Amino acid sequence: MATIADVASYTGLSRATVSRVINDYPHVSKDKRELVHEAMKELGYFPNTSARNLRNRRTNLVAVLIPRLTNPFFTLILDGIEKVAEENGFQLIICQTKSSKKKELEFLNLLQTKQVDGVIFTSIENNWEEIQPYTAHGPIILCNEYHHDATVPMVRLNQVQGSYLGTKHLIERGHQRLAYCMGSTSGLSNDRRKGFFQAVHEAGLEVKSEWIFHDTYTMEDGVKTFNKILSLTERPTAIFTGGDEVAAAMVKEAKRNGLDVPGEMAILGFDDQPIASMIEPELTTIYQPGDEIGGRAMSIFMDCLKGKRDHVSKSVMELPLSLVIRKST
Amino acid sequence: MATIADVASYTGLSRATVSRVINDYPHVSKDKRELVHEAMKELGYFPNTSARNLRNRRTNLVAVLIPRLTNPFFTLILDGIEKVAEENGFQLIICQTKSSKKKELEFLNLLQTKQVDGVIFTSIENNWEEIQPYTAHGPIILCNEYHHDATVPMVRLNQVQGSYLGTKHLIERGHQRLAYCMGSTSGLSNDRRKGFFQAVHEAGLEVKSEWIFHDTYTMEDGVKTFNKILSLTERPTAIFTGGDEVAAAMVKEAKRNGLDVPGEMAILGFDDQPIASMIEPELTTIYQPGDEIGGRAMSIFMDCLKGKRDHVSKSVMELPLSLVIRKST
DNA sequence: ATGATGTTTGTAATCGATTTCATGAAATCG
DNA sequence: CGATTTCATGAAATCGATTACAAACATCAT
CATH class of the missing domain: 3.40.50.2300 (Response regulator)
Structure with a gap:
């Protein structure tokens, strides 16, 4: 591999001048500049990134x-x-x-x-x-x-606002018993819960602890959780999910069980992923840019x-x- | 930032020895090795990757x-x-x-x-x-x-085998008029076409040129192409698509038009993406690992x-x- | 004791660029 | 025209590691 020193000696100039040409610095005469460019092409020279990084500390x-x-x-x-x-x-x-x-x-x-x-x-x-x-x-x-x-x-x-909006929407649709699915216990997750309960309390509703589900991330989690919800004696009529994948899986599982969505069970997604508008019925969801x-x-x-x-x-x-x-x- | 030289002078050793410790080379006495480790911790030293890359040419x-x-x-x-x-x-x-x-x-x-x-x-x-x-x-x-x-x-x-399998499957289901959607004109795309036509010719079928569609990549492309297919006077009964997104969009568009899938139109996906098993009806598709x-x-x-x-x-x-x-x- | 062998460590060159400083030439100014 | 500024270029230091080579020392067999 050709180095800057090769270009320098090939042109009879110093490394400093070659470097100036490479970096498009001023104070290099036009003819030398061209000379260097030709030499670089001739020798197949490319500046070595590791060397530059070392020197530039970047x-x-x-x-x-x-x-x-x-x-x-x-x-x-x-x-x-x-x-x-x-x-x-x-x-x-x-x-x-x-x-x-x-x-x-x-x-x-x-x-x-x-x-x-x-x-x-x-x-x-x-x-x-x-x-x-x-x-x-x-x-x-x-x-x-x-x-x-x-x-x-x-x-x-x-997230507070997002989940508040979604939850309020469910409530406005007339739902009184809401299930809530969350992912981890991160800050993001806390915020969503905050927005959810804000809307819930504003409406004077109650959310039973058995309507709250943890660690729901994937489609499989969605299926499992949905079946847990189905088996509840006092069954919620709407589900707030933590993501579109979970929601999509739930919609599917609902249909497999002969339940009408949203008639018998409303399902709210999160993210607005492409899948949200592909499934049937299309997901109501929270768009995250x-x-x-x-x-x-x-x-x-x-x-x-x-x-x-x-x-x-x-x-x-x-x-x-x-x-x-x-x-x- | 501490450098290897700092560690060297701190320990009273040479940079060479410090380097040997960093890279876990043999021929360093146990006590010096520990000494260096302590010094590195003490000084908050971390080897600079750019410098190593330059020297190691990697x-x-x-x-x-x-x-x-x-x-x-x-x-x-x-x-x-x-x-x-x-x-x-x-x-x-x-x-x-x-x-x-x-x-x-x-x-x-x-x-x-x-x-x-x-x-x-x-x-x-x-x-x-x-x-x-x-x-x-x-x-x-x-x-x-x-x-x-x-x-x-x-x-x-x-790809030849994959599209051959898929096409043969469509033919075995009784379809005689097959539409074919392709992406670019890459090697991959050529192979798929090859497999498709291999199955088609084996079955003695004919594929009209107006049943072949180019540059179909996205869901929007799927919708557009599907409508073109619908408007054909001699309409195909099955569609070979280049990807699940396109296929999923077509399934949806078919339903929107009141067409039964697969009854009135069979649609074959490609890739086996998560979406394939989420939509209704689930996509028959080619699994690509x-x-x-x-x-x-x-x-x-x-x-x-x-x-x-x-x-x-x-x-x-x-x-x-x-x-x-x-x-x- | 002698030489062979192996371990531990250091000196200095090297990887390939950028940049500071110095120097001479050219341009500008009063 | 002399002083000052600007331009063009090079020498050499520098960024922070690795490594070939050499030297000092210990170990061991003969």
Whole structure:
């Protein structure tokens, strides 16, 4: 491989001048500039990124932590991040945490060892105290996540409002007995519960503890949970799910059991994934602009790197969610 | 940031010895080894990846070219790649080509500038002559793609067999007039057509040119194409689609038009994405083990890097597809 | 005691760029 | 025209690691 030294000696110039040409710096005469360009082409020279990174103390790489690549909502966020990254000449490193605390911390190593310039979390597994020390090594942005004590920029969707809207909608449809499915016990999940109960209490309704279900993520979880609901003596008439996959699976299971949706059971999704408008009846759901928060998070990241913004002080950007009324409620 | 030199002077040892400890090399006395470990902890030292990459001429990074992150089949491949990458201490850089030739070539720059050790294509836009020169800079693997003149390892699914199976199934169900939807004019696409026509000719059937549709990728394409099919005077009774999204959209559009699926129109998907078993009626489709080929491709990539395998000689690994019979045919 | 062998450690070169500083030439100014 | 500024270029230090080679020392067999 040709190096900058080869180009220098080939042209009879110094490495400094060649470097100036490569980086399009001023103060290089036109003829030398052309000379260098020709030599680079002739020798098949390409600047070595590792060498540049070392010298520049920059990699133009961001690590994006994501629970699962196969979750469409997260790839939507990823897509939003990628768009802005590309505009800024940044590349993305994918870090699938598989919701493991250990893996999450391992990926933070990339930051310590300066393999990346920063990290964007699209979900967070560890407590903030575990993460906090890493902020010393570069910008960390929370995207679609929130921690009260986190001292970093956060971009999130207003989950309280989203679940409030959805729940209120169910109540307005006349439902009195609501089942509630949640995922983990994360900040995001807490917010949703908050919005849910806010609407419930406003309406003066009661939610029995056996109508609340934990750890519902996948389609299988949806099927299982739905059957649990069916077997209840005092059965809810509407279900608030934590995601469209779960909701879709429930709709399907309902039909398999000969139940009319929404007549005998109303089902509310979350996310507005493509599947929501493909199934029959189409899902009423909460639209989450995943690409939007992804893009915002990446913009903020760039601002941090450019020094336009402090990356170790808390800031929260909150985007609204909206209800998409279709046929399942 | 502490450097290896800091650790060296802190311990009174040389950088060489510290380096030996970092890399777990032999010939370092036990007490010095511990001394170094303590010093590293004390100083908060972490080896700088750019410096190591420069010296080792390795980045432990692969670029994965993918048309769209939001396509579930490709994220499945990505997932397979990631699994094997992780086992080998490799990180993935995502490169969304958005099916653009220009972008594809831009990403190959990462290879020339040694930002990555190699590239995995999950789809290919340019002609092979355009790509070929880049093979000089590191391993290039074709995953889910095939080019006759490519002189690199390829892992692919037997598309001929897959579409043959699907088409034969439609014919066995008694269909005589088959519509065929294809995507681009890639190698993959050609193979599918081959399998399709093989089954068609075996059965002595004829396929009118107006039953063949190009550039059908998305759900919207599915809706449009379906309506074109409906408006034909001599209307096909079965549709071979290029993907589950298209098929799902068609099923929906059929129902909207009051057509019975599969009674009045049979629809065959491709991929077996989650959506295939969520819609009503469930899609008969061709299962493609995306994670499997992803993993295989990454394994081959590792073999190339380790020198166990030549990366500039053609080799083809072909995995079988299977027909999943459900309710849409 | 002699030489062979193996362990432990250090010196200095190297990977391939960027950048500071210095120097001479050219352009500009009063 | 002399002083000052700007332009063009190069020498050499630097970024932070790894590694070839050499040296000092210990161990062991003969």
